[in-house]
Amino acid sequence: MRLLRKNLVVIAGLLTLAYMILPNVVVMVFSFNDPAGRFNYAWREFSTDAWRDPCGVADLCGSLALSLQIAAWATLGATALGTMIAFALVRYRFRARGAINSLIFLPMAMPEVVMAASLLTLFLNMGVELGFWTVLIAHIMFCLSFVVTAVKARVMSMDPRLEEAARDLYAGPVQTFLRVTLPIAAPGIAAGALLAFALSFDDFIITNFNAGSTVTFPMFVWGSAQRGTPVQINVIGTAMFVIAVLVVVAGQVAAGRRKRTDVS
Amino acid sequence: MTITDIPRAPEAPEAPPAAVRKSPARKRLVPYWLLLPGILWLLVFFALPMVYQASTSVQTGTLEQGFRVTWHFATYWDAFAEYWPQFVRSLVYAGTATALCLLLGYPLAYLIAFKAGRWRNLLLVLVIAPFFTSFLIRTLAWKTILADGGAVVGALDALHVLDVTNWLGWTQGDRVLATPMAVVCGLTYNFLPFMILPLYTSLERIDGRLHEAAKDLYASPATTFRKVTFPLSMPGVVSGTLLTFIPASGDYVNAELLGSTDTKMVGNVIQSQFLRVLDYPTAAALSFILMAIVLIMVTVYIRRAGTEDLV
Amino acid sequence: MTDSTNTGGDVRLSGISKTYGSFTAVHPLDLTIPQGSFFALLGASGCGKTTTLRMIAGLEDPTTGTVHLGDKDVTDLPPYKRPVNTVFQSYALFPHLDIFENIAFGLRRRGIKSVKKQVGDMLDLVQLGDKAGHKPHQLSGGQQQRVAVARALINHPQVLLLDEPLGALDLKLRRQMQLELKRIQTEVGITFVHVTHDQEEAMTMADTVAVMNGGRVEQLGAPADLYENPRTTFVANFLGTSNLIEAEVVETGTDVTVTAGGGKLRLPADRCGADTRPGGKLLVGIRPEKITLAHADDAGAIADGRNRVTGRIVDTSFIGVSTQYVVDSPAGTALQVYEQNIERDSRLAPGAEVVLHWNPAHTFGLDAAQSMLAGTVSDAGVETVEDAA
Numbered sequence A: 001m002r003l004l005r006k007n008l009v010v011i012a013g014l015l016t017l018a019y020m021i022l023p024n025v026v027v028m029v030f031s032f033n034d035p036a037g038r039f040n041y042a043w044r045e046f047s048t049d050a051w052r053d054p055c056g057v058a059d060l061c062g063s064l065a066l067s068l069q070i071a072a073w074a075t076l077g078a079t080a081l082g083t084m085i086a087f088a089l090v091r092y093r094f095r096a097r098g099a100i101n102s103l104i105f106l107p108m109a110m111p112e113v114v115m116a117a118s119l120l121t122l123f124l125n126m127g128v129e130l131g132f133w134t135v136l137i138a139h140i141m142f143c144l145s146f147v148v149t150a151v152k153a154r155v156m157s158m159d160p161r162l163e164e165a166a167r168d169l170y171a172g173p174v175q176t177f178l179r180v181t182l183p184i185a186a187p188g189i190a191a192g193a194l195l196a197f198a199l200s201f202d203d204f205i206i207t208n209f210n211a212g213s214t215v216t217f218p219m220f221v222w223g224s225a226q227r228g229t230p231v232q233i234n235v236i237g238t239a240m241f242v243i244a245v246l247v248v249v250a251g252q253v254a255a256g257r258r259k260r261t262d263v264s
Numbered sequence B: 001m002t003i004t005d006i007p008r009a010p011e012a013p014e015a016p017p018a019a020v021r022k023s024p025a026r027k028r029l030v031p032y033w034l035l036l037p038g039i040l041w042l043l044v045f046f047a048l049p050m051v052y053q054a055s056t057s058v059q060t061g062t063l064e065q066g067f068r069v070t071w072h073f074a075t076y077w078d079a080f081a082e083y084w085p086q087f088v089r090s091l092v093y094a095g096t097a098t099a100l101c102l103l104l105g106y107p108l109a110y111l112i113a114f115k116a117g118r119w120r121n122l123l124l125v126l127v128i129a130p131f132f133t134s135f136l137i138r139t140l141a142w143k144t145i146l147a148d149g150g151a152v153v154g155a156l157d158a159l160h161v162l163d164v165t166n167w168l169g170w171t172q173g174d175r176v177l178a179t180p181m182a183v184v185c186g187l188t189y190n191f192l193p194f195m196i197l198p199l200y201t202s203l204e205r206i207d208g209r210l211h212e213a214a215k216d217l218y219a220s221p222a223t224t225f226r227k228v229t230f231p232l233s234m235p236g237v238v239s240g241t242l243l244t245f246i247p248a249s250g251d252y253v254n255a256e257l258l259g260s261t262d263t264k265m266v267g268n269v270i271q272s273q274f275l276r277v278l279d280y281p282t283a284a285a286l287s288f289i290l291m292a293i294v295l296i297m298v299t300v301y302i303r304r305a306g307t308e309d310l311v
Numbered sequence C: 001m002t003d004s005t006n007t008g009g010d011v012r013l014s015g016i017s018k019t020y021g022s023f024t025a026v027h028p029l030d031l032t033i034p035q036g037s038f039f040a041l042l043g044a045s046g047c048g049k050t051t052t053l054r055m056i057a058g059l060e061d062p063t064t065g066t067v068h069l070g071d072k073d074v075t076d077l078p079p080y081k082r083p084v085n086t087v088f089q090s091y092a093l094f095p096h097l098d099i100f101e102n103i104a105f106g107l108r109r110r111g112i113k114s115v116k117k118q119v120g121d122m123l124d125l126v127q128l129g130d131k132a133g134h135k136p137h138q139l140s141g142g143q144q145q146r147v148a149v150a151r152a153l154i155n156h157p158q159v160l161l162l163d164e165p166l167g168a169l170d171l172k173l174r175r176q177m178q179l180e181l182k183r184i185q186t187e188v189g190i191t192f193v194h195v196t197h198d199q200e201e202a203m204t205m206a207d208t209v210a211v212m213n214g215g216r217v218e219q220l221g222a223p224a225d226l227y228e229n230p231r232t233t234f235v236a237n238f239l240g241t242s243n244l245i246e247a248e249v250v251e252t253g254t255d256v257t258v259t260a261g262g263g264k265l266r267l268p269a270d271r272c273g274a275d276t277r278p279g280g281k282l283l284v285g286i287r288p289e290k291i292t293l294a295h296a297d298d299a300g301a302i303a304d305g306r307n308r309v310t311g312r313i314v315d316t317s318f319i320g321v322s323t324q325y326v327v328d329s330p331a332g333t334a335l336q337v338y339e340q341n342i343e344r345d346s347r348l349a350p351g352a353e354v355v356l357h358w359n360p361a362h363t364f365g366l367d368a369a370q371s372m373l374a375g376t377v378s379d380a381g382v383e384t385v386e387d388a389a
Helices: A002-006 A008-030 A060-091 A097-109 A112-126 A132-156 A160-168 A173-202 A205-210 A217-227 A231-263 B024-057 B074-115 B117-132 B135-145 B151-158 B161-168 B180-204 B208-216 B221-232 B234-250 B253-258 B266-277 B280-305 C049-057 C099-109 C116-125 C141-153 C171-188 C199-205 C223-228 C233-238 C296-301 C377-388
Strands: B059-062 B066-069 C011-020 C023-033 C038-042 C064-069 C084-087 C159-163 C191-196 C208-213 C216-221 C243-252 C255-260 C263-268 C281-286 C292-295 C307-318 C322-329 C332-340 C353-358 C364-367
Touching: A002 A008, A008 A231, A008 B074, A008 B117, A008 B135, A008 B180, A060 A097, A060 A132, A060 A173, A060 A217, A060 A231, A060 B024, A097 A132, A097 B024, A097 B280, A112 A132, A112 A205, A112 B024, A112 B234, A112 B266, A112 B280, A132 A173, A132 A205, A132 B024, A160 A173, A205 A217, A205 B266, A217 A231, A217 B135, A231 B117, A231 B135, B024 B059, B024 B280, B059 B280, B074 B117, B074 B180, B074 B234, B074 B266, B074 B280, B117 B180, B135 B180, B135 B253, B151 B161, B180 B234, B180 B253, B208 B221, B208 C084, B221 B234, B221 C099, B234 B266, B234 B280, B253 B266, B266 B280, C011 C049, C023 C049, C023 C064, C023 C216, C038 C049, C038 C199, C049 C084, C049 C159, C049 C191, C084 C141, C099 C116, C099 C141, C116 C141, C141 C159, C141 C171, C171 C191, C171 C199, C191 C199, C199 C223, C208 C223, C208 C233, C216 C223, C216 C233, C233 C243, C233 C364, C243 C263, C243 C332, C255 C281, C263 C307, C292 C296, C292 C332, C296 C307, C296 C353, C307 C332, C322 C353
Parallel strands: C038 C191, C038 C208, C084 C159, C159 C191
Antiparallel strands: B059 B066, C011 C023, C011 C064, C208 C216, C243 C255, C243 C281, C255 C263, C281 C364, C292 C353, C307 C322, C307 C353, C322 C332
């Protein structure tokens, strides 16, 4: 009993973690299901059919490819624009700073559905055809603020004396930026880019409003929740999960090894 | 290597002629050039749409003949009068989910920050890992977990939890799915990482010696938490609750997938007005009311919590 | 301000040790710190001094052994139940509380309601009466340091533990705070246990100094005693500077006679911390400031009965109050000599042949089985590599 009280925090924390992981486990287990009807909600029997034919459902892999494509372009756009803003905010003095800070903060402090709806009114009023481009525009817009925040944090924690040291050691402004500033800011930029990719890839609400008849992967899942959920959805979900976890773990191991060799 | 092998520092170059030297005016423009594309993007695709939405909300007309601005403010009143239960529901669900996130997330953030040791990175990966599967798929998984007659519902029934939640009106009979409880459970689940990560960041920043100092000054573990740890984690609590409450209040995915017609939130109404009913003025007005409510609540909350350095 | 609650008595550590996995931070240690004394734990980083302090505070559980305060065994008491307070390294002031609340923290935790008077008195003691409403980050390093002392002292602990309390201050402020802390200690009469790596700080402030090395106490005593009679090469080198000369014992009586580099040296037998049988090896030690330097031409004028070593100056540096010479001799290389700048002999320049001479009574003898370099700067590098492994 005393042990239980002493480790109360640990137990509560692990329970929360279980709550967070449980759906992933269900998704994984049900990727091996052979459901009775159109919906994959109740367990019937073990089957690897879906794994052997992940693209066996019409439009599924097409929507996945489209989502990856949009996420890649949105990441590129948001990271480029966001990094520039972050550098301007940290490194320069200029007017209208407060207004610009609010403009960057507001998209993060706004329910997604409000942004989605207002963007749709813009496109409707302008007579823009909804599709790939409107989705991409929307994704760059809401990813931008997150990239700015991530990069800004990193650049702010950077010692300005490092740049002074570079200039003292005969590096011109461009050299200083390329050889000192950028490498040090890189982890922040990478974090921002990863966040942008994840947000864009998984976005549903804004996409739902502005996609027209274009179907991204989340849109496909949404539609299938009404029409019937193919097991292949779970296969894709599980595969993405496993790949991402492997990449993260490999990165951690590599970083750990690098650290150890640095010491010796 | 002797001292003579080291290359000499370059001679100072001759001062460039005045015309070549970068004019200070051009240098002063650098930040504006850096800001221009991104800020323009936000102005055109974030701020301008707000203006269009404001204008749409005071238009009248029909889809066939087109909408015209007629300054018909009554739309706001009509929309609110008709859909106030959905507004109330949104705020209650989002508020409950936020409180649950804080309650569930704090121990985990605390565990990772102070007790995990060499497991810290693994636990952090596990917190972020669910993100790697589309949240819609994971939300659908709750349909399986909370299925009628399933293990979870059976256990809640056996523990008489359902009796209590039925009495509170959170569940109905022996069902959890399609009840407010399922929606809140889904919202809590979906936004937990947004609570845990800021909490973890601010907890991890606390100097461990402050805990020792508190203990040294006669504070028991509970008092140390109350007087030192929790106050110092306030920035994380504030940003965590905002990151949970704001998106939860506008969410319609959980209510749609896990709820019923009796659990519709304001997001569901906006979505269906915009995409199915095509009553743009009403939808725009609802969206504006939601934005106003959230912004006011957030501003008041930040003021009261006294934390300005969130961005 | 001597307090009635201050009747606890001595701090007694018995067989106390601390190991982390395979690394032993503190070897089993017995130590008694008398009530009311100013006690310093001195050593290089990683020597176990801070771990020892933290075990007294209760912030670290000892692997073996017990901690007594007076007659009371406090080994199993958590820190918040021990009548002991700590001034932390870099202070650990609560950033979200103002100075007043920082100082009142301990009192409030013990359920004391009216803290105003006590906190006010304490603020006056550390001369910060006007800073009560400030936040810690608004104060200078020296002021933060005084708040940390006040925050601990207000609880009238039986023992005040200070973990490198002056480490973050610049030299001048450090000297000032050393005197200040000494004044406060005399005023309140509480036992102070002070951890530091600065030998001058330890010697200025403490009544008793324990020199620690590699998780063990090398030697314990009054500062002057440690300085004059080091018993290990580590203490000889870590406290100030020592010239150590390898020698062989020739004769033993009340004085020990040894040969080193072809010459004979004498030292008192009671200052020999080692075996002095004829034929045995010995390290002969002499402090640089006890040596007088004479030009070889004046060798005849040196009084009889003094120890002499001939050599050649290889380097001189002018320090202001003194000049430091480095001399190579057959008995040993790089011998250090400090001469007061009273009458400077212009012939004493690099290359000059000289005679070093000193009173045999100032000589000490150490066991030759230890490293001559223990406790020197070059030794420190070796030690960190071992720590990392």
